[in-house]
Amino acid sequence: MTHNGDDLGAGQRRHWQSTYSDNPGMYGAEPSQAAVHAAETFTASEARDVLELGSGHGRDTLFFARxxxxxxxxxxxxxxxxxxxxxxxxxxxxxxxxxxxxxxRQPLPLADDSVDAVFAHMLLCMALSTDELHTLMAEIRRVTRPGGTFVYTVRHTGDAHYGTGISHGDDIYEHGGFAVHFFDEALVTELARGWKLGEVFDFSEGELPRRLWRVTQTLA
Structure with a gap:
């Protein structure tokens, strides 16, 4: 079963709004494992300005700021x-x-070459089509300074929820109101064009447990 992408995106926005309203600080105060790794990587590259995409209520944002x-x-x-x-x-x-x-899904509201590093925990694997992901990656390249680092995490096709629930096409499946685009290796490689792809680290997080990749890449 497939749905219009605009309708799915609008529905997901409403769903997240109500989720945060009903569950303040739902992810707790401790940073994600991915953010701890990213902070170490960003420090090693002497980054100062960090763009976080899909920050939610900010457990990782606050960790970076601290x-x-x-x-x-x-x-x-x-x-x-x-x-x-x-x-x-x-x-x-x-x-x-x-x-x-x-x-x-809209152009990033930043100038060209304006940040040293970008972080996105579970944002790219939300209800974004493959075409939208390529457009977003082009925007991330645009706003990142040469030599800058991008660290992101996504649920992948080894996850127990992959292929189950409500199918929206394009490897997007919905469970409990949350739509997820599950990544395969080919998609990671495609999105890394124009970057130097470093580590692709497989790890687990949360209930089920969710299976994720943490991808670290540097702008060539």
């Missing part, structure tokens, strides 16, 4: 970003965090 990075956090949930700003203010690090409500 580590001394200036973070631009984008998410399509105004509720999630409000929670992020409130926590940043309470923690005394609001001066290192900028938030913008944004749907990554």
């Amino acid at each position: 580590a001394g990075f200036a973070v631009r956090a984008l998410d399509f949930s105004e509720t999630g970003l409000w929670q992020l700003r409130e926590t940043a203010t309470q923690a005394g690090i609001a001066d290192r965090v900028t938030t913008t409500v944004h749907d990554v």
